[in-house]
Amino acid sequence: MKFESLITCVLTGLVVVSGYSQEKAIDTTMVNELQEVVLTATRTKRQLSSLPLPVTIVSQEVIKQSGTIRLNEILNEQTGIITVADESGFEGVQIQGIASDYILILIDGVPLVGRKAGNFDVNRLTVGNIKQVEVVKGPSSSLYGSDALGGVINIITEKPKSDVLSGNASYRIGSYTQQDINVDIKQRIKKFGYGVFANRFSSEGYDLNPDTAGQTVNPFENYTFNGRLYYDFSDRFSLFLSGRLYTQYQDAGFTANTTSLEGDSEEQEWNGHVRLDHKWSDHLTTQYEFYYTNYNAKEQLADSASGDIVSDSDFDQHLLRPEIRTTYTFKDRSKLTAGIGFQYDQLDRTFFDKQVDFNSQYAYAQYDTNLIERLNIIAGARFDNHSEYNNQFSPKLALRYKITDVLAAKASIGYGFKAPDFRQLYFDFTNSAVGYTVLGYNVALEKLNELQAQGQILDVVVPESSLQDPLEAESSIGYNVGLAYKEKRWNAELNLFRNDFKNLIDTRVIARKTNGQNVFSYFNFDEIYTTGLELNTNYRITDNVRLSAGYQLLYAFDKQKEKQVKNGEVFARDPETNQTVVVSRSEYFGLVNRSRHNANFKVFYDIVSAKANINLRLLYRSKYALFDTNGNDLIDDYDTSFVDGFVTANIAASKTFYENFTLQIGANNLFDYTEDNIPTLPGIQLYAKLNYQF
Amino acid sequence: MKKLSILFLALSTVLVSCSSDDDTTTPIPVKSEKISNLEAIQTGGQGTGNPIGGVFTKFDFETGKITTSDTDWDVAFRGTNIAVNGGTVTGVAEEPARNGNAAAAVVTGTFAGVTSAKDVTFSQDADTVFAIPTGSDNGWYNYAGPPTHLISPIPGKILVFKTRNGNYAKVEILSYYQDEDTSKKSQYYTFNYVYNPNKGETSFE
Numbered sequence: 001m002k003f004e005s006l007i008t009c010v011l012t013g014l015v016v017v018s019g020y021s022q023e024k025a026i027d028t029t030m031v032n033e034l035q036e037v038v039l040t041a042t043r044t045k046r047q048l049s050s051l052p053l054p055v056t057i058v059s060q061e062v063i064k065q066s067g068t069i070r071l072n073e074i075l076n077e078q079t080g081i082i083t084v085a086d087e088s089g090f091e092g093v094q095i096q097g098i099a100s101d102y103i104l105i106l107i108d109g110v111p112l113v114g115r116k117a118g119n120f121d122v123n124r125l126t127v128g129n130i131k132q133v134e135v136v137k138g139p140s141s142s143l144y145g146s147d148a149l150g151g152v153i154n155i156i157t158e159k160p161k162s163d164v165l166s167g168n169a170s171y172r173i174g175s176y177t178q179q180d181i182n183v184d185i186k187q188r189i190k191k192f193g194y195g196v197f198a199n200r201f202s203s204e205g206y207d208l209n210p211d212t213a214g215q216t217v218n219p220f221e222n223y224t225f226n227g228r229l230y231y232d233f234s235d236r237f238s239l240f241l242s243g244r245l246y247t248q249y250q251d252a253g254f255t256a257n258t259t260s261l262e263g264d265s266e267e268q269e270w271n272g273h274v275r276l277d278h279k280w281s282d283h284l285t286t287q288y289e290f291y292y293t294n295y296n297a298k299e300q301l302a303d304s305a306s307g308d309i310v311s312d313s314d315f316d317q318h319l320l321r322p323e324i325r326t327t328y329t330f331k332d333r334s335k336l337t338a339g340i341g342f343q344y345d346q347l348d349r350t351f352f353d354k355q356v357d358f359n360s361q362y363a364y365a366q367y368d369t370n371l372i373e374r375l376n377i378i379a380g381a382r383f384d385n386h387s388e389y390n391n392q393f394s395p396k397l398a399l400r401y402k403i404t405d406v407l408a409a410k411a412s413i414g415y416g417f418k419a420p421d422f423r424q425l426y427f428d429f430t431n432s433a434v435g436y437t438v439l440g441y442n443v444a445l446e447k448l449n450e451l452q453a454q455g456q457i458l459d460v461v462v463p464e465s466s467l468q469d470p471l472e473a474e475s476s477i478g479y480n481v482g483l484a485y486k487e488k489r490w491n492a493e494l495n496l497f498r499n500d501f502k503n504l505i506d507t508r509v510i511a512r513k514t515n516g517q518n519v520f521s522y523f524n525f526d527e528i529y530t531t532g533l534e535l536n537t538n539y540r541i542t543d544n545v546r547l548s549a550g551y552q553l554l555y556a557f558d559k560q561k562e563k564q565v566k567n568g569e570v571f572a573r574d575p576e577t578n579q580t581v582v583v584s585r586s587e588y589f590g591l592v593n594r595s596r597h598n599a600n601f602k603v604f605y606d607i608v609s610a611k612a613n614i615n616l617r618l619l620y621r622s623k624y625a626l627f628d629t630n631g632n633d634l635i636d637d638y639d640t641s642f643v644d645g646f647v648t649a650n651i652a653a654s655k656t657f658y659e660n661f662t663l664q665i666g667a668n669n670l671f672d673y674t675e676d677n678i679p680t681l682p683g684i685q686l687y688a689k690l691n692y693q694f
Numbered sequence: 695m696k697k698l699s700i701l702f703l704a705l706s707t708v709l710v711s712c713s714s715d716d717d718t719t720t721p722i723p724v725k726s727e728k729i730s731n732l733e734a735i736q737t738g739g740q741g742t743g744n745p746i747g748g749v750f751t752k753f754d755f756e757t758g759k760i761t762t763s764d765t766d767w768d769v770a771f772r773g774t775n776i777a778v779n780g781g782t783v784t785g786v787a788e789e790p791a792r793n794g795n796a797a798a799a800v801v802t803g804t805f806a807g808v809t810s811a812k813d814v815t816f817s818q819d820a821d822t823v824f825a826i827p828t829g830s831d832n833g834w835y836n837y838a839g840p841p842t843h844l845i846s847p848i849p850g851k852i853l854v855f856k857t858r859n860g861n862y863a864k865v866e867i868l869s870y871y872q873d874e875d876t877s878k879k880s881q882y883y884t885f886n887y888v889y890n891p892n893k894g895e896t897s898f899e
Contacts, residue, residue, distance in 0.1 A: 571850025578868035580849045631836035631846045
């Protein structure tokens with residue numbers, strides 16, 4: 001609590017200080033900084049500051065100075081974005097309180113696949129060769145279709161500009177024998193350009209709980225390779241080709257009770273991306289794009305004593321997506337963008353009867369115009385026709401009104417959806433130790449009949465008819481309203497958000513088994529909302545000292561449960577007496593893994609004379625709960641799975657010498673904060689990195 | 695002064711006699727008790743490879759005690775199963791014969807909030823079905839699964855019984871672990887109960 005007030009004070013202080021400087025600076029000539037360009041928000045180049053949507057950009061410079069090497073680390077340092085690890089250690093992002101399942105991850109505008117139980121592990125991505133990371137908050141299905149409910153994260157790679165061979169090679173070593181090696185080369189020779197990138201990342205892992213057998217994180221090593229080619233056939237045609245490979249090998253052995261298991265898990269991902277840019281005229285451009293990706297994960301565990309294979313799982317997903325999009329620029333600079341595409345998605349995995357596939361066709365259009373000089377409007381919509389669920393129509397409208405030269409108001413509303421995934425439709429899994437069964441919705445009836453025929457079913461608790469209508473896509477409507485203030489030395493941005501979700505897919509019991517366990521299947525039921533505000537301020541004290549502070553306030557609740565609580569229908573146990581008590585509204589904490597407060601404070605200092613820079617980033621996350629512990633299916637103050645609020649501090653310092661060499665030293669988690677319930681956060685991690693740039 | 699005392703004495707006598715006259719119509723107050731560590735050991739079952747077995751521990755609301763009587767019991771416990779002395783056998787191993795007309799129901803509320811059995815719909819044990827449903831989140835408990843495997847009585851689930859003698863009782867299970875400590879052995883019931891000793895009276899107050 002103390003820390004929360006501290007953060008509030010700092011924030012308020014900052015706003016006040018900035019307020020004063022604003023008065024002084026008000027007559028100075030307009031902004032002379034480089035304007036940051038965003039691609040993700042509109043699929044055309046737009047200035048960050050002119051956009052009507054909440055967008056965060058993380059530049060290569062910030063990534064390098066911060067000493068981050070994986071995407072999860074740098075995302076975690078952005079306001080309103082946190083990473084949440086699931087049971088298998090996959091780190092997914094949460095934006096505006098919306099879980100990883102509902103956030104689309106792109107590289108150069110094309111989607112990455114390979115989610116485990118909906119969670120996309122952003123730890124998979126190295127940040128060694130990226131130009132910038134763009135995060136668009138709020139539903140973006142009007143351009144990107146499924147999964148873009150909470151927002152879109154797009155990783156933009158760098159295009160070579162210079163005809164001199166340039167690049168860098170670096171080696172970093174840190175605590176837990178964490179090693180990161182990068183080689184990045186790029187060059188442009190007249191019409192031809194190329195970029196080659198390789199990364200190796202490895203660690204011995206770590207153990208947060210030495211009392212228990214096995215490590216928290218087992219040793220692993222992974223490699224990322226990326227090759228890109230650029231060729232301009234003429235002024236009108238240019239080609240982009242990109243191939244990427246990611247592969248990871250991790251020891252998966254562990255000891256449970258007295259049994260020790262050994263084995264390993266392997267992940268492999270391929271991406272192939274071809275794009276032809278066709279410039280018909282100054283007004284009309286078309287992009288022809290073809291994309292293919294494959295994500296493959298294997299894990300095998302054997303009993304070390306007997307050699308018996310205990311578990312063997314496979315996950316093999318393919319996605320193929322051709323798309324054509326065209327942008328017409330009108331005389332008044334309004335832009336009309338339209339696209340059509342086709343997507344083929346295929347998954348073969350353990351616990352599926354057979355390989356399953358989806359296909360969908362889609363079309364979208366977007367009009368970006370200034371109705372009057374001060375008012376920018378973006379209106380767009382997309383239609384998705386899908387083989388497995390109802391067609392989706394996803395509209396979006398965004399407005400930005402320039403109140404003065406430095407102040408603008410923004411508002412947007414959009415629809416987002418997420419198609420039921422393969423697991424929710426085709427899973428057929430029985431836990432061998434405990435005996436419960438989980439069935440995908442589309443196979444539930446058939447499998448239930450099989451179980452019944454085998455005499456495993458005591459009774460079916462839902463009517464058969466409730467398993468016949470197709471599962472609906474999960475959907476949300478998101479609202480964002482904000483103000484943006486931008487002066488020469490400082491800027492501040494306030495955004496209020498609300499996301500209303502419906503038809504969320506969760507499991508429910510459909511039958512009881514004779515062994516006392518249940519059969520679960522998926523169905524649409526939850527309606528939740530997340531709402532709050534986000535405040536970001538940046539202040540440049542001098543040309544060399546930058547301060548920034550960010551804060552997110554979040555309320556995330558299940559509407560139905562909120563109602564039940566209000567009606568006094570939810571109970572908990574008094575920990576003293578074990579007797580039932582009624583849970584009051586103020587005791588209903590909200591959804592799991594959601595913190596009411598998130599804040600960050602950063603200082604970046606360039607010491608020009610010494611060719612050095614140093615920075616400190618403080619991140620605060622308030623208390624949150626991991627799971628229900630008292631059987632009432634929601635998080636209340638009586639639950640015991642709360643993780644108390646905590647601060648992590650990251651610090652990094654770099655110095656360039658002999659022109660081409662940069663030495664960086666740093667410490668992540670300087671305060672050495674650890675908690676058994678946060679397996680992805682080891683104690684203090686020290687590192688040193690040597691970079692050679694040419 | 696003395697006169698006054700005599701008057702007072704006389705008055706008291708009258709009052710006393712009045713109240714003793716009423717004795718025949720005033721009900722006996724309800725009985726509130728807590729039973730701790732009722733042992734309900736189940737043998738065999740999951741993970742052991744052996745068939746489920748074990749004697750049901752029988753409980754009699756009238757005496758408020760565990761009993762081994764074949765007839766004078768209302769409710770019996772073994773593992774997470776709770777049997778009532780009414781209806782027929784369910785078919786599980788080693789269960790007691792039903793020879794009474796007891797019945798049970800699970801109602802939702804706080805223990806104090808369940809003030810009467812008046813509007814409760816009771817049921818009895820039957821072939822393959824216990825009156826108090828078995829299974830996680832189905833009757834009185836929730837099974838947490840791995841890694842804790844804890845059995846927690848669902849908050850807000852109050853068991854209401856009609857005893858074999860036609861009396862009414864309500865029960866709140868507080869814990870399934872020895873000394874209400876989840877780090878100790880399971881299959882030890884601790885519960886609060888309120889029993890109305892007046893036959894046919896549904897009130898719990």
